[in-house]
Amino acid sequence: MQLIELFKSAIQSLKANKKRSFLTIIGIMIGIAAVIAILGIGDGITKTMYDKFGNNAKQGQQTTEIAYDPDNINSAVYGFTQEQVDDINTQFGGEVKKVEIEQETDNLSTQADVGDTTTKVSLSLLKKPTHAIKLIAGKNFTKQDLATGQANALMSESMAKKQYGTAQNALGTTVTVNNVTYKVTGVYKTQAQFTADGDQNSYGVNLLLPKALYYQENSVKEGDTLKLTFSQGANASAISRKVAKYLKKNSPAATQGTYQYLDMEKALKQFSSQMSIITTFISFIAAISLFIAGIGVMNMMYISVSERTQEIGIRLAVGATPFNIMMQFLVEAVILTLTGGLLGFLGGAGLAHLLAPLLSNAIGGGSGIHIHAHVSLNAFLLAFGTSAAVGLIFGILPARQAANKNLIDILR
Amino acid sequence: MITLKNINKYYQQGNHRFHVLHDINIEIDQGELVAIIGESGSGKSTLINIIGFLDDDFEGTYFYQDQPIHDYTRKQFSTLRNRNVGFVFQNFKLLRESTVADNVALPLLYAGKRRKEISSRVSEVLKQVGLAGYENQLPKNMSGGQQQRVSIARAISTHPKFLIADEPTGALDTETSQEIMNLFKHLNKQEGTTIIMVTHDPHVAEQCERVIKIIDGRVVSDSKDGELHATD
Numbered sequence: 001m002q003l004i005e006l007f008k009s010a011i012q013s014l015k016a017n018k019k020r021s022f023l024t025i026i027g028i029m030i031g032i033a034a035v036i037a038i039l040g041i042g043d044g045i046t047k048t049m050y051d052k053f054g055n056n057a058k059q060g061q062q063t064t065e066i067a068y069d070p071d072n073i074n075s076a077v078y079g080f081t082q083e084q085v086d087d088i089n090t091q092f093g094g095e096v097k098k099v100e101i102e103q104e105t106d107n108l109s110t111q112a113d114v115g116d117t118t119t120k121v122s123l124s125l126l127k128k129p130t131h132a133i134k135l136i137a138g139k140n141f142t143k144q145d146l147a148t149g150q151a152n153a154l155m156s157e158s159m160a161k162k163q164y165g166t167a168q169n170a171l172g173t174t175v176t177v178n179n180v181t182y183k184v185t186g187v188y189k190t191q192a193q194f195t196a197d198g199d200q201n202s203y204g205v206n207l208l209l210p211k212a213l214y215y216q217e218n219s220v221k222e223g224d225t226l227k228l229t230f231s232q233g234a235n236a237s238a239i240s241r242k243v244a245k246y247l248k249k250n251s252p253a254a255t256q257g258t259y260q261y262l263d264m265e266k267a268l269k270q271f272s273s274q275m276s277i278i279t280t281f282i283s284f285i286a287a288i289s290l291f292i293a294g295i296g297v298m299n300m301m302y303i304s305v306s307e308r309t310q311e312i313g314i315r316l317a318v319g320a321t322p323f324n325i326m327m328q329f330l331v332e333a334v335i336l337t338l339t340g341g342l343l344g345f346l347g348g349a350g351l352a353h354l355l356a357p358l359l360s361n362a363i364g365g366g367s368g369i370h371i372h373a374h375v376s377l378n379a380f381l382l383a384f385g386t387s388a389a390v391g392l393i394f395g396i397l398p399a400r401q402a403a404n405k406n407l408i409d410i411l412r
Numbered sequence: 413m414i415t416l417k418n419i420n421k422y423y424q425q426g427n428h429r430f431h432v433l434h435d436i437n438i439e440i441d442q443g444e445l446v447a448i449i450g451e452s453g454s455g456k457s458t459l460i461n462i463i464g465f466l467d468d469d470f471e472g473t474y475f476y477q478d479q480p481i482h483d484y485t486r487k488q489f490s491t492l493r494n495r496n497v498g499f500v501f502q503n504f505k506l507l508r509e510s511t512v513a514d515n516v517a518l519p520l521l522y523a524g525k526r527r528k529e530i531s532s533r534v535s536e537v538l539k540q541v542g543l544a545g546y547e548n549q550l551p552k553n554m555s556g557g558q559q560q561r562v563s564i565a566r567a568i569s570t571h572p573k574f575l576i577a578d579e580p581t582g583a584l585d586t587e588t589s590q591e592i593m594n595l596f597k598h599l600n601k602q603e604g605t606t607i608i609m610v611t612h613d614p615h616v617a618e619q620c621e622r623v624i625k626i627i628d629g630r631v632v633s634d635s636k637d638g639e640l641h642a643t644d
Contacts, residue, residue: 005521016509314505317466318519318566319494321487408467411501412457 027293028340036348138186153182301398313410333395341387464576498567574606
């Protein structure tokens with residue numbers, strides 16, 4: 001008998017008993033959906049964490065950061081200067097691929113000429129227009145301004161008032177930072193220096209400048225964050241730790257602050273191993289539900305076999321082999337579970353995508369961590385394979401019973 | 413074509429062992445129209461099941477076209493049935509939820525035929541039994557006579573060497589019975605199909621060329637021999 005006929009007749013038989021088939025499918029669907037949703041969210045969390053904090057082991061290289069924390073927050077001492085960069089290059093040249101001072105964008109403090117006076121200002125650099133500030137006079141940056149490096153600046157209301165009396169007066173004046181003169185095109189409402197969480201507020205500064213222009217001369221001379229790049233396969237964490245230790249000992253700035261290497265990779269590994277324990281545990285529970293659903297399939301197939309004894313007899317009489325009969329019932333069982341599995345995969349993927357954002361909120365929407373569910377091809381194959389396997393395992397006994405029925409007993 | 417020698421058949425029922433068939437010796441040739449008659453419980457259905465390869469559990473030897481059927485496995489029986497025998501049952505044994513065409517196509521499907529061949533063959537045999545155009549009807553909406561015609565169409569769809577009919581008119585009224593008998597006679601005369609039927613209807617039996625009578629599992633008469641004689 002040809003395979004396609006087998007499928008046709010199986011689908012026909014399943015359709016003849018729609019309600020029962022539907023209920024059985026639901027059993028499998030719930031089990032698979034639960035597994036896929038849990039795996040999707042679990043993978044999503046792990047992946048998000050790695051993307052955010054990991055050594056970015058993509059494009060064949062890894063990066064780590066060493067931060068310098070000055071004891072006095074207002075001090076003008078930088079943790080890293082060209083001197084340190086050269087120093088590290090000579091000391092660790094073989095192990096570190098590239099050393100650079102991070103182009104910091106938030107809460108820089110520097111000297112600036114505002115109008116006629118030279119004063120110490122705080123500033124943040126923007127790569128794209130922000131809506132976190134409220135303009136009182138003039139206009140906000142446009143995307144184009146920032147992309148083309150227009151020498152425009154936004155000034156805080158408090159600075160504008162201090163220097164020019166009113167916000168309106170400040171428009172059109174100039175500020176000069178690092179020998180670049182910017183024209184003030186907008187004044188925004190002053191924000192607090194710290195956020196409610198106690199972090200530094202990047203908009204609680206005197207000036208907002210375009211990043212492209214500020215770092216026009218791309219090599220940064222000094223900063224508080226050092227970015228190390230390693231080739232893939234290097235033990236980035238260990239080397240970074242050594243570099244931090246070296247800096248603590250040898251850098252002149254070490255007396256006025258601390259160098260710190262936060263080994264995110266290590267924390268992440270712990271985190272992901274914990275995640276996988278949780279995922280395994282919940283998957284185990286889901287497997288139990290699949291097992292129960294499988295028993296449901298078996299139950300239904302047994303009922304089906306005994307209900308269709310006459311049909312089996314007729315088929316055997318007209319020349320079906322016992323193998324034909326077994327295949328027919330097995331195919332029915334597998335079609336049931338596969339349908340359930342595929343629906344469950346869709347349901348589970350949908351559920352994961354629905355739940356992940358809620359989870360992000362629960363973790364803390366302000367932290368900027370957005371968890372996206374990650375439903376992989378592996379998850380699909382898992383759903384497909386598991387449901388097919390459930391169909392085969394729980395279908396084989398009823399199918400064999402059907403195949404081994406005694407023809408004479410049926411026809412009598 | 414069919415040669416049964418010393419066939420014995422027992423049924424196990426609890427601790428009791430019933431001896432259903434006693435030393436049956438029958439030969440049936442190609443093209444015969446045979447009726448097996450007897451009281452109910454005489455073992456005639458059991459005999460016809462053995463002849464039609466439905467029952468492989470018997471003692472004695474059965475040669476079908478010189479093949480030793482008694483040595484065959486269950487799977488070989490399936491193939492043998494599919495290729496050589498058509499079955500007509502008293503209660504039709506049609507798949508009630510499937511269309512007439514699907515019912516008739518069933519043996520062809522198991523024979524591994526292609527869909528195209530199948531549908532043309534189905535139309536052909538339906539026409540032969542006088543049900544042309546009934547392809548998409550459901551058996552449950554048809555009369556008993558029509559259902560029996562469908563089952564005959566199914567039986568002859570694979571060009572079987574012989575037909576086995578177990579009380580083919582048992583569930584039909586006299587008039588319909590005669591129609592079905594006419595159909596059988598036609599198949600036997602025109603197509604040369606060997607037909608072996610079990611019946612307890614004397615009107616049906618007297619239309620057959622050869623009548624084998626069975627009482628209590630023994631052949632007591634065979635009209636082919638031209639005389640009635642007891643085997644024991």
